[in-house]
Amino acid sequence: MVFLTSPAWIRAAKPDKFWRRRRTFRLSAHYFGRARNCYKTAIIRVEKALSYALVGRQQKKKDMVQLWEQRLEAGCAEHGTSLPVLRQGLMRCNVLLNRKTLADLAIWEPRTFKVRGSQLAME
Amino acid sequence: MMSLPRRLATSLLGHVRSHITSATCGTSSAGKSASVLWSCRTLSLAPGVSSCPSLVASLRTSAAQLGSASYQDVQPDYEVVAETENKITADVVSQVNRSIADRSTGRLFAVVHINGKQFKVTDGDLVVVQGQWPPALGQQLRLEKVLLVGSADFTLLGRPVLDRGMAAVEATVIEKSLSHTKTIFRKKKRKNYRRINFCRMPLTTLRINSVRLEKTVDQS
Numbered sequence A: 001m002v003f004l005t006s007p008a009w010i011r012a013a014k015p016d017k018f019w020r021r022r023r024t025f026r027l028s029a030h031y032f033g034r035a036r037n038c039y040k041t042a043i044i045r046v047e048k049a050l051s052y053a054l055v056g057r058q059q060k061k062k063d064m065v066q067l068w069e070q071r072l073e074a075g076c077a078e079h080g081t082s083l084p085v086l087r088q089g090l091m092r093c094n095v096l097l098n099r100k101t102l103a104d105l106a107i108w109e110p111r112t113f114k115v116r117g118s119q120l121a122m123e
Numbered sequence B: 001m002m003s004l005p006r007r008l009a010t011s012l013l014g015h016v017r018s019h020i021t022s023a024t025c026g027t028s029s030a031g032k033s034a035s036v037l038w039s040c041r042t043l044s045l046a047p048g049v050s051s052c053p054s055l056v057a058s059l060r061t062s063a064a065q066l067g068s069a070s071y072q073d074v075q076p077d078y079e080v081v082a083e084t085e086n087k088i089t090a091d092v093v094s095q096v097n098r099s100i101a102d103r104s105t106g107r108l109f110a111v112v113h114i115n116g117k118q119f120k121v122t123d124g125d126l127v128v129v130q131g132q133w134p135p136a137l138g139q140q141l142r143l144e145k146v147l148l149v150g151s152a153d154f155t156l157l158g159r160p161v162l163d164r165g166m167a168a169v170e171a172t173v174i175e176k177s178l179s180h181t182k183t184i185f186r187k188k189k190r191k192n193y194r195r196i197n198f199c200r201m202p203l204t205t206l207r208i209n210s211v212r213l214e215k216t217v218d219q220s
Helices: A017-027 A040-078 A082-094 A099-108 A112-122 B012-020 B031-037 B056-059 B083-101
Strands: B041-046 B109-114 B117-122 B127-129 B140-143 B146-150 B155-158 B168-178 B183-188 B193-199 B202-212
Touching: A017 A040, A040 A082, A040 A099, A040 B183, A099 B109, A099 B117, A112 B012, B031 B083, B109 B202, B117 B127, B117 B202, B146 B168
Parallel strands: B041 B155
Antiparallel strands: B109 B117, B109 B146, B127 B202, B140 B168, B146 B155, B168 B202, B183 B193
């Protein structure tokens, strides 16, 4: 009788402990204290750091939107109006510039942005 | 540089809007618009708008024509724009047209829509487009979705995009590459859940060769 399943039970040997740990240590190389060299501490810190990195990448997008809105509010305030009014006006005019572009215009093309303000006020 | 008279933005925007959205309701009152003017820089363009005088007629389109009973009682809150305003509009258009025809607009900037994102570009800019995007290395592109073209003296604004063939934004694909590796690590405590993935975004770098205006305003 031939046992077909038994070879499947044999697993490839893991690499040496040094190489397994080195992957983590390379990520913790710049940490302070025992988190740099003690594996038990390092793995905890590295995993937490990687999780934070993921959250941070998602948060960055929200932060940028907030920043653009803040800049736009400041730009609108200069012309005596508010952001909701601006957005509403542009929407009604079927002008589909996004917040990023509008913030860019407010900073770098003030004359263009100024007339955006007059346009919305006509709504 | 061409210098347009100040306070000329007028209700041109209102005109064009009403023309395009005549099925709904264009609103613009002469007094109201005059009070909010700051500068003459913007000229709003809609694809298919051909002549300004006909716009006044479209202003008369009433909200009542929408057919909904609830709209019947709504009084139109617009007035027919005064002749002077029409003249101002025509003046602005002709001055803009002249500077386009003379090629005296100076350096132009444009807002283009590429792969779901908007970029403000001008001659010689580098633009990095993230994500999958078909154009291959070395291809010459003409970016068609132009939302806005601006110069020192005037701004042409698409609703939402400028007429095809109006603005020529030409670009060359100079690099197709991948971003740095992002590690996507997820872990749930005490739940025996741990996933690690690695991701590299495709990046396309564009060189903007030129931003030009090829047609005059209201030219079909």
